[in-house]
Amino acid sequence: MKQFKRTTVTSALPYANGPVHIGHLAGVYVPADIYVRYLRLKGEDVLFIGGSDEHGVPITIKAKKEGVTPQDIVDRYHNIIKKSFEEFGISFDVYSRTTSPVHHQFASDFFRKLYDKGEFVEKTSEQYYDEEAGQFLADRYITGECPHCHAEGAYGDQCEKCGTSLSPLELINPKSTITGSKPVLRETKHWYLPLDKHEKWLSQWILEEHKEWKTNVYGQCKSWLDMGLQPRAVSRDLDWGIPVPVEGAEGKVLYVWFDAPIGYISNTKELLPDSWEKWWKDPETRLVHFIGKDNIVFHCIVFPAMLKAEGSYILPDNVPANEFLNLEGDKISTSRNWAVWLHEYLEDFPGKQDVLRYVLTANAPETKDNDFTWKDFQARNNNELVAVYGNFVNRALVLTQKYFDGKVPACGELTDYDKETLREFTDVKADVERYLDVFRFRDAQKEAMTLARIGNKYLADTEPWKIAKTDMERVATILHLSLQIVANLAIAFEPFLPFSSEKLRKMLNMPSFSWNDLGKINLLSSGHQLGTPTLLFEKIDDSAVEAQVQKLLDTKKANEIKAYKPAAIKENVTFDDFCKMDIRVATVLECTKVPKADKLLQFKLDDGMGGRTILSGIAQSYPNPEELVGMQVLYVANFPTRRLKGIDSEGMILSAEDADGRLVLVQPSRPVTNGVNVG
RNA sequence: GGCGCGAUAGCUCAGCUGGUUAGAGCGCAUGAUUCAUAAUCAUGAGGUCCCCAGUUCAAUCCUGGGUCGCGCUACCA
Numbered sequence: 001m002k003q004f005k006r007t008t009v010t011s012a013l014p015y016a017n018g019p020v021h022i023g024h025l026a027g028v029y030v031p032a033d034i035y036v037r038y039l040r041l042k043g044e045d046v047l048f049i050g051g052s053d054e055h056g057v058p059i060t061i062k063a064k065k066e067g068v069t070p071q072d073i074v075d076r077y078h079n080i081i082k083k084s085f086e087e088f089g090i091s092f093d094v095y096s097r098t099t100s101p102v103h104h105q106f107a108s109d110f111f112r113k114l115y116d117k118g119e120f121v122e123k124t125s126e127q128y129y130d131e132e133a134g135q136f137l138a139d140r141y142i143t144g145e146c147p148h149c150h151a152e153g154a155y156g157d158q159c160e161k162c163g164t165s166l167s168p169l170e171l172i173n174p175k176s177t178i179t180g181s182k183p184v185l186r187e188t189k190h191w192y193l194p195l196d197k198h199e200k201w202l203s204q205w206i207l208e209e210h211k212e213w214k215t216n217v218y219g220q221c222k223s224w225l226d227m228g229l230q231p232r233a234v235s236r237d238l239d240w241g242i243p244v245p246v247e248g249a250e251g252k253v254l255y256v257w258f259d260a261p262i263g264y265i266s267n268t269k270e271l272l273p274d275s276w277e278k279w280w281k282d283p284e285t286r287l288v289h290f291i292g293k294d295n296i297v298f299h300c301i302v303f304p305a306m307l308k309a310e311g312s313y314i315l316p317d318n319v320p321a322n323e324f325l326n327l328e329g330d331k332i333s334t335s336r337n338w339a340v341w342l343h344e345y346l347e348d349f350p351g352k353q354d355v356l357r358y359v360l361t362a363n364a365p366e367t368k369d370n371d372f373t374w375k376d377f378q379a380r381n382n383n384e385l386v387a388v389y390g391n392f393v394n395r396a397l398v399l400t401q402k403y404f405d406g407k408v409p410a411c412g413e414l415t416d417y418d419k420e421t422l423r424e425f426t427d428v429k430a431d432v433e434r435y436l437d438v439f440r441f442r443d444a445q446k447e448a449m450t451l452a453r454i455g456n457k458y459l460a461d462t463e464p465w466k467i468a469k470t471d472m473e474r475v476a477t478i479l480h481l482s483l484q485i486v487a488n489l490a491i492a493f494e495p496f497l498p499f500s501s502e503k504l505r506k507m508l509n510m511p512s513f514s515w516n517d518l519g520k521i522n523l524l525s526s527g528h529q530l531g532t533p534t535l536l537f538e539k540i541d542d543s544a545v546e547a548q549v550q551k552l553l554d555t556k557k558a559n560e561i562k563a564y565k566p567a568a569i570k571e572n573v574t575f576d577d578f579c580k581m582d583i584r585v586a587t588v589l590e591c592t593k594v595p596k597a598d599k600l601l602q603f604k605l606d607d608g609m610g611g612r613t614i615l616s617g618i619a620q621s622y623p624n625p626e627e628l629v630g631m632q633v634l635y636v637a638n639f640p641t642r643r644l645k646g647i648d649s650e651g652m653i654l655s656a657e658d659a660d661g662r663l664v665l666v667q668p669s670r671p672v673t674n675g676v677n678v679g
Numbered sequence: 680g681g682c683g684c685g686a687u688a689g690c691u692c693a694g695c696u697g698g699u700u701a702g703a704g705c706g707c708a709u710g711a712u713u714c715a716u717a718a719u720c721a722u723g724a725g726g727u728c729c730c731c732a733g734u735u736c737a738a739u740c741c742u743g744g745g746u747c748g749c750g751c752u753a754c755c756a
Contacts, residue, residue, distance in 0.1 A: 216750085220682090223681095227681090227682070292750095293750055326749095363692090366692095368685045368692095368748085369748075371691085376690080376691075383704095383705060384704080390716070391718050394715055395714055398715060446703080463714085468714090617755040642756055644756085653756095
């Protein structure tokens with residue numbers, strides 16, 4: 001394996017439209033922090049880069065909704081995020097933001113360099129334009145009816161009700177969110193990064209030279225490379241972001257996904273204005289990106305292509321991507337407020353940073369999605385941190401206090417059993433390292449915990465409280481060794497549980513730690529005065545976790561109520577307009593799922609005129625379509641025929657969307673003749 | 680639908696290039712113990728390794744097909 005002189009560690013930039021939650025922590029920040037603390041403790045040269053990602057359309061929309069500026073939004077969340085990271089002990093060397101002047105200049109220069117080198121291609125395409133506002137509309141500035149679930153308020157890129165990704169051109173009755181007017185298509189020019197031109201070296205670099213990447217990462221990259229890469233737009237028509245530094249590009253900004261990863265570099269520059277380059281350009285620097293699985297393609301393909309196109313940068317050596325963490329069985333969601341927010345956790349559980357760090361690491365979604373439950377949180381705290389780790393420390397310190405006035409007793413002759421115990425625990429260092437080096441934090445932490453298990457067993461087997469009645473010299477040796485194990489625990493857990501290690505370090509009255517001391521049995525010398533023992537961890541009782549569960553249940557209920565919020569009334573239409581709509585009644589003759597389409601049902605209707613076929617995207621709400629046969633439905637009869645999946649669809653069947661996103665077909669309250677008009 | 684990743688004990692997960700009784704932690708049962716936050720220590724119960732077929736002397740592991748979960752992507756009047 002290649003030897004490096006230093007390591008640059010980045011963690012995905014959290015998007016500043018909301019606070020940070022446990023999913024972010026488990027997936028990215030806790031593992032990155034453990035890794036960085038480990039390297040630092042080993043005395044390696046390492047830089048840990050973080051920052052808020054503050055551009056992009058969702059922020060402008062949130063700002064508009066709240067009647068404030070985008071800057072207000074990002075200021076609010078950047079401050080919450082930054083403060084909560086600090087309090088939680090995520091040990092960034094720098095935590096800046098993409099609205100910083102340094103970043104703006106840097107990203108702008110970066111783009112310009114690629115532009116001047118001819119690394120982009122320019123393309124003109126048709127996009128929606130708001131004539132009243134005089135601007136192009138980014139995907140999320142267009143809303144309309146979702147063509148699938150017919151929910152109002154679907155965005156141009158995604159319907160939040162049914163979760164489908166969309167293109168703005170697919171929306172029914174598109175509307176500008178700025179003025180409410182109907183947008184028109186207009187030509188606009190954008191810059192694209194021709195990923196296809198980078199395909200060859202990317203394949204070689206990832207598929208041949210980085211077979212050691214995690215399977216999820218490698219597999220995802222291979223899939224993209226095998227499909228063939230397409231040019232990717234790197235600019236947008238928007239006024240919130242970094243202006244495209246090219247003549248004639250007024251009103252255009254860098255696409256947020258282009259500017260965000262550059263933030264890793266500009267934040268480094270902000271911290272180290274004179275020496276940042278060695279962290280990004282020296283081939284002896286190892287670059288590691290910690291991300292979640294949704295970011296794989298960006299960090300493994302697009303960003304490296306940007307760096308390569310620029311020409312002077314190193315490429316990531318590894319991109320450890322985690323899977324997702326669920327919460328009490330449901331996907332974590334910022335918009336649905338289904339999350340444990342870090343800043344709230346810190347308020348609800350003051351001084352318990354390490355408990356959350358421990359639980360998130362013990363249950364980290366390293367190989368597949370995992371579930372966080374408060375019950376598990378409580379159990380791991382009470383049964384592992386308190387019972388195993390905290391208890392062992394407490395036993396050793398209390399016994400020392402009791403028999404030796406808190407002074408480390410002298411070590412006498414070692415028995416075979418002592419030696420055996422020592423051998424076991426000196427292995428722990430190598431095991432922890434072996435796991436940390438390949439980003440297996442869950443196993444690494446478990447391995448550290450075996451130190452405490454060894455200690456507990458040692459005390460149970462040697463029974464110093466019994467021997468104290470006859471042989472104090474032997475007790476001295478037993479406690480001497482036990483205290484060495486305690487000191488080792490403090491070091492081994494520093495990357496994982498920094499607050500507890502610090503607390504323990506003070507209890508032991510140790511000046512400092514080094515990773516290289518791990519495994520040694522002379523960390524505390526005889527006669528050394530220990531500090532006052534206090535409890536390292538406290539039990540968490542039922543009421544505390546029940547309160548958290550209740551909080552989530554309340555959220556769920558609130559979400560349901562909120563989901564019922566009816567959409568705003570559309571602008572008025574005339575009676576004549578309405579009469580143009582030809583809505584009729586028909587009876588379902590046949591209803592089947594369309595093959596090779598997840599969401600389409602094919603209806604054969606008796607419309608009183610010889611029958612017609614209509615496709616409707618409601619399959620997910622009706623898993624047993626045959627049950628619909630015989631039912632009467634309403635449909636729009638005068639839409640032009642549309643061909644979908646090779647089938648002509650002659651109209652649109654009407655359905656209502658329930659608060660939970662399920663689609664419900666609308667039917668007459670009493671049977672009526674097929675083909676009659678609705679009006 | 681296409682592609683990727685996953686599916687192993689009640690729960691959360693290990694399991695190297697296929698090879699005797701498939702492992703760990705928690706939970707559970709029984710026993711021991713009391714220095715310790717009723718914590719600890721020992722022992723034990725508990726598994727059609729998602730399903731089907733194939734390759735092989737031998738499959739949890741390889742191949743093909745399927746089911747379920749998640750991500751990316753498409754379709755969704």
